[in-house]
Amino acid sequence: MEGLLQAGSSYFYYKKSFSQVCKQWLRVEGLTRLSIRVLEPDLIPVFLPRFPNLLFFEAQVFISNPHLEFVAKTCPKLQVLNLNLKKTLEEFEELDENSGFEDVGNDGISALANGCPNLSKVLLRKRKNVANFAVISLAKLCRNLTTLDLGRCNLVDDRAVEVIGCSNSIRVLNFEACSLITDHGLAVLATGYISKTLKKLVLAECDRITDSGVSMLKHICCLEELNLAECGPKITDSGGLAVSSLSSLKKLNLGWLINLSDVTVIAIANNCVKLVSIDLTGCELVTGVGVRAFGNHGSLEYLVLASCYNICMNDLSIVVRCQSLRNIVLDKGLRMWIPMPMQVHISKFCQLHWR
Numbered sequence: 003m004e005g006l007l008q009a010g011s012s013y014f015y016y017k018k019s020f021s022q023v024c025k026q027w028l029r030v031e032g033l034t035r036l037s038i039r040v041l042e043p044d045l046i047p048v049f050l051p052r053f054p055n056l057l058f059f060e061a062q063v064f065i066s067n068p069h070l071e072f073v074a075k076t077c078p079k080l081q082v083l084n085l086n087l088k089k090t091l092e093e094f095e096e097l098d099e100n101s102g103f104e105d106v107g108n109d110g111i112s113a114l115a116n117g118c119p120n121l122s123k124v125l126l127r128k129r130k131n132v133a134n135f136a137v138i139s140l141a142k143l144c145r146n147l148t149t150l151d152l153g154r155c156n157l158v159d160d161r162a163v164e165v166i167g168c169s170n171s172i173r174v175l176n177f178e179a180c181s182l183i184t185d186h187g188l189a190v191l192a193t194g195y196i197s198k199t200l201k202k203l204v205l206a207e208c209d210r211i212t213d214s215g216v217s218m219l220k221h222i223c224c225l226e227e228l229n230l231a232e233c234g235p236k237i238t239d240s241g242g243l244a245v246s247s248l249s250s251l252k253k254l255n256l257g258w259l260i261n262l263s264d265v266t267v268i269a270i271a272n273n274c275v276k277l278v279s280i281d282l283t284g285c286e287l288v289t290g291v292g293v294r295a296f297g298n299h300g301s302l303e304y305l306v307l308a309s310c311y312n313i314c315m316n317d318l319s320i321v322v323r324c325q326s327l328r329n330i331v332l333d334k335g336l337r338m339w340i341p342m343p344m345q346v347h348i349s350k351f352c353q354l355h356w357r
Contacts, residue, residue, distance in 0.1 A: 043069045050076050060084040064103060070110030074117030081120050086151065087128035107131030108139075115139035123149040127176070133157035141165045141172075153178035153204065163187035167194030175200060178229075179207040185215030192218035202227040206255070209234040216241035224250055231257035231281070242266025246273045253277075257306075258284035267292030271299055279304035283357075286310070290317030297323045306331040308357040315344050322351040331355045 037058035040046065043065040056077040065085065073080075085106065106129055114121065115136075121144040126132050132155045140147060141162075148171055152158050159182035166172065167190035175196075177183055188211055191197065200222050205211065206229045216230065216237055225248055230237060238261040245254070246269035254270065254277060256262055262285050270277065271292075278301055282288055289312040296302055297320045305321065307313060308331055318340075322330065330348065332340075334356040348354050 040065070046072055053077065055079055058082040058084075062086055062088045064089065064105050065110075066104065067106055067110035067113070070106055071113040074113040078117055079120060080114070080118040081146075082123040083114060083118075083121055084123075084125045085129060086125045086153075089128065105129060105131050108133055108135040111136035112139040115143040119143055120146055122146045125149070125151040126155055127151050127153040127178075129155055130157070134159060134162040137162040138165045141169055145171065147171055149174040151176040152180060154180075156181055158182065160184055160187040160190070164190050167191050167196050170195040170199060172196055173199055174202040176202075176204040177208055178204050181207065181209055183208050184210045185212055185218075188215035189218045192221040197222045198224070200225060204229040205233060206231040206257075207233065209236075212236035213238055213241035213244075217244035220244045220247045222248070226250055226276075227253040229255040230259060231255045231283075233259065235261050237261065239263055239265045243269050246270045249273060249275065251277055253279045255281040256285060257281050260284065260286055263287040264289055264292030264295075268295045271295035275300060277302055279306075281306040282310055283307075284309040286312070288312065290314055293317050294320045296321050296327075299324050299326065301326050303328040304331075305329070306357075308333045311336070315340060318344070318348060322348050327352045329353045329355060331357050333357065 032052035033055055035053050036056060038053060038056055038060070040061040041063065043061060043063065046069050050073065054077060057079060059073060059077065059080055059082070062084070108131070111126070111132055112135060116139070121140070124140055124147065132152070134157070137152065137158055140150065142165060147169065150166070150172055153176045156179060158177070158180050163183060166175070191200065191203070201224055203222070203225060209232070211233055213236065217240065219225070219228070228245065228248070228251060237259050242262045243266060246266065251274045254274070264287070267282065267288055270280065272295065277299070280302065283306055288310055293307065293313055294317055296305065302324055303326055305327060310333065321327070330352050332354070337356055345354060
């Protein structure tokens with residue numbers, strides 16, 4: 003009997019010790035964890051207090067303003083906020099109609115701007131309720147902000163851009179499909195403090211901008227990446243020539259700018275000597291005359307000519323002489339018209355892709 007008691011005592015002693023070790027481990031793990039990805043926002047009040055030292059917070063699902071207000075109070079050291087939404091527009095509409103749930107907007111983002119002043123990277127793509135007030139709060143309160151993704155936040159307009167233009171830290175800025183932004187907003191970016199720091203600017207599908215606004219971008223002295231794809235017919239060679247004066251450019255997307263011609267392409271080939279990648283998809287006025295200008299380019303590695311039909315085999319044989327070229331993308335409709343020997347010849351110089 004005494005042996006049994008001793009054995010039982012040992013069991014309970016080890017069980018208690020094991021429990022204490024587990025609790026200590028959980029405490030240490032909670033204090034040292036730096037990143038978290040949330041799949042069930044409703045559980046945030048339950049588990050988040052364990053992680054007060056988080057630097058990276060990710061939630062690519064619907065999340066409410068109260069949820070983010072709780073995050074702001076609980077994790078003041080946050081540096082990276084990734085709320086890029088993966089849902090489709092149809093899922094958005096279904097959510098609004100059936101559940102009454104309201105996705106995060108100005109209140110939640112403003113709470114984070116106030117509670118997490120160390121934020122340096124904020125990604126808000128597709129958050130349709132995010133508007134000027136939230137963006138202005140971020141730009142004013144987060145002094146270390148370097149990356150701001152507002153893609154498809156279609157309530158954002160020039161008033162928010164005016165405040166962003168005063169930032170002296172932002173390097174990456176995404177306004178994809180922010181259709182309320184106009185030439186005035188581009189002028190602010192080109193003349194504000196941000197013009198000294200901005201390296202990447204995405205304006206794809208901003209269809210209110212014209213040559214006037216695009217021409218101002220030449221004043222952004224260190225711009226390396228520019229995306230103007232699908233910005234509409236109001237961008238012509240006038241704006242294109244201004245873009246060609248950006249000698250620091252490394253990546254350029256001019257897809258579906260149907261009023262750009264060889265004039266722009268030749269100017270870019272001659273002036274943008276650091277250019278590594280250019281996308282001319284759907285630029286229907288571009289011909290072999292423009293494309294051949296890249297034949298002697300010193301740094302171009304990636305050339306996209308999908309939906310460009312005014313290019314012949316002779317043009318391709320010249321452009322592939324570009325010694326730095328690694329990849330060329332042609333329209334798949336041309337595949338049957340380009341003889342196999344020519345395709346093999348191109349493949350000797352670079353990877354040939356069809357789109």
